[in-house]
Amino acid sequence: MAATSTPQQRTVGELGEAGILELLRDSYRGWTTAPGVIGPGDDAAVIPAPGGKFVIATDAMNEGHHFLRSWPSGVTDTGYSTGWKLAAQNLSDMSAMGAVPSAVSISLAMPKTTPVSWVAHFGRGIANACRWLGAPQTVISGGDLTRAETIATSITATANLVDQPILRTAAEDVTGYQLIHTGNVGLAAAGFAVASHPEPRHLYHAEIRALRGFLRPRPPLSQGPKVVGKVSAMMDVSDSILTDADRLAAANGLHAHIDPDWTSRKAAKFAEIAQRYEADANHWVLTGGEDYGLLAVLDPALEIPAGWDVIGYLTTEPQQRPEVTGWDHF
Template sequence: MPAWLVTMSDRYASRTGLSTLELMRLSALHHTTVGELGEAGILDLLSASYQGLTSGDGVIGPGDDAAVIPAPGGHFVIATDAMNEGHHFLRTWPSGITDNGYSTGWKLAAQNLSDMNAMGAVTSSVSVSLAMPTTTPAAWVFHFGRGIANACRWLGASQTVISGGDLTRAETIATAITATANLIGQPVLRKAAEDVAGFHLIHTGNAGMSHAGYVVASQGTHNQLRRDELQALRLFLRPRPPLDQGPKVAGVVSAMMDVSDSILTDADRLAAANNLHAHIDPAWVARTAAHLQPLADRYDADASQWVLTGGEDYGLLAILNPEHDLPAGWEIIGQLTSQPQERPATTGWDHF
C-alpha cells in the first residue's frame, strides 16, 4: 500500500485535519476513477480507509477467502442491510448538498449497528459489499470507507472489526453490510415472553429529526441553511443510534426493536408481534414536535407528522412493565392496548 495513503488515512481519522500535501493527494483521487485503479487498487484504497478496524484478538480479517470473528459467548447475532443509489441515497441532493461518500458509509454502518443494538447485542464485525460503475471517483470510495470506520468509532462501537466484503461492477452504486454481534445475555425480541397488555411503550432517540433533515436535503438551499436545518440535516445524513442503550436495558424491557421506518410503523409492528395495538400519547407527540415546528413552518409542514411518520432516526422502541422504573434516557410515549387505533393512510417508509 502506498505510504502516502496510509498517512492520509491516519490524519483523516483525527480531528486535526489534513496537511496541504495530503489534501493535494486526496484531491488527485477525484480525478481517478475506480476503473483506472482496478480491483487491487480499490482494495488498497478501502484498506487505507478502514485502517485500525480490520484486526483484533482471534480475528482473521480481510485478505483470505472468508473472515473469522470470535463469538466468546457461543452465540452471535447477524443482520444485513442494503443501500442503493437513487433509492436510499443521492450523491447530490436537490438542495445542492453533496455527499462525497462519507455520509453514505456512515449511514450504512449506523443502520446495521442499530439492528444489533435493538437485540441487546454488541457489534463484533461488519462485512461490506460495494457495487459501482467504473466511472465512480476513487475519492468517493475512500470517503465511503472512512464513513463506515468513523461511524463505528464515534458511535461507540470501536470494538467492531471490518472483516472484508465484496467488490463488483454495476450501473449505479449499490452497497450492503452484513453485521455480526455478540449477545450480552438473552436476545431481546419483538415478541415478549409474557402478556404485555397495558405495558408502557417507551422510546429513546431523535424522533422526527431525520425526516426534517430529509426535507432540508430535498427542498432547502445549501448555502442558506439555518442552524436548526443543519442540525436536522446532520442527523439525516449521519444518524446517531443510541448504542449504549440496547445492551443496558436488555433484561429490563420485555421486547424491543429499532425505529427505522417510523414511530407509527414500528410501534405497530412491535404491538402486532404481541397481538396488541400501539396507542401513542398525543401529549408526547406535541412535546416532541414543538421544537421542530419552527423549522417545519419554513417548509409548510406539520412537525407532528415528521415525529409520527418520519423514518431513519434509528432510536429504540421497547415495552416496559409499568412496575419497573423507566430507564434513564428513555420516555414513555404510549402503551399497548387491545383496542385498534386510528392510523393515517401512510404511516411511514415502505421500500415498495
C-alpha cells in the same frame, strides 16, 4: 499526449480492483484486526463468538432509492455520509437485540466512473461511525467488490449477546405495558425536507442540525445492551414511530397507543423548520424514519430506564392511523 486525471478526478475504473481494495484497506486502517480475528485477505473472515452464539443482520442501500450523491438542495455527499449511515442502521439492529457489535462486512457495487475519492470517503464513514457511535470494538472484516450501473452497497454485522436476546415478541402478556423510546425522533425527517428542497438556500443552525441527523444518524447503541433483562420486547425504529410501534404491538397481538402530548412535545423542537418548509412537525415525529432510535415494551411496575421516554402503551383497542404511517420500500 493523452490527458491524465488528477488524484481528485481519478475513477475506480482507472484504479482497478486491487487498487480499490488497497484504498479501502487504508480507509479501514486500524479496524481490521483484533484478538482471535482473521480479517481481510482470505476467502472469508473468522470472528470470535465468546458466548457460543452471535447475532447477525444485513442491510442494503442503493443509489437513487436510499441515497443520492447530490441532493436537490445542492447538498452533496462525498461518500462519507453513505458509509456512516450504512454502518449506523446496521449497528442499530444489533443494539435492538441487546447485543454488542463485533464485526461488519461490506459489499460495494459501482460504475467504473465512480470517483476514487468517493470510495475513500465511504470507507472512512464506516470506520468513523463505528468509532463515534460507540462501537469501537467492531472489526471491519472484509467484503466484496463488483461493477454495476449505479452504486449499491450492503453491510452484514455480527454481534455478541450480553444475555438472552431481546425479541419483538414478549414471553408474557404485555397488555397495558408501556411503550418506551430512546434516541432521536423526527430529526431525520426534518433533515430530509431540507436536503430535498428544490433549490439551494441559506441554512440556519436548526436546519444544519436536522441535515446532519438525516445524513449521519446517531443511534443510541449503548442503550440496547443496558436494558437486557428489564424490557419485555424491543426493536429499532427504522421506518417511523407509527409503523414500528404497530409492528411491535402486532408481534404481541395488540395495538399501539401513542401519547399525543409526547408527540406535541417532540414536534415543538421542529416548529421553526416546519414553518419554513410548510410542513407538519407532528407528521415528522410520527411518520418520519431513519433516526434509528429504540422502541421497547416495559412493565409499568418497573422504573423507566435512564435516557428513555414513555411514549404510549399497548392496548387491545384498535388505533386510528393516517393512510401512510411511514417508509415502505415497495
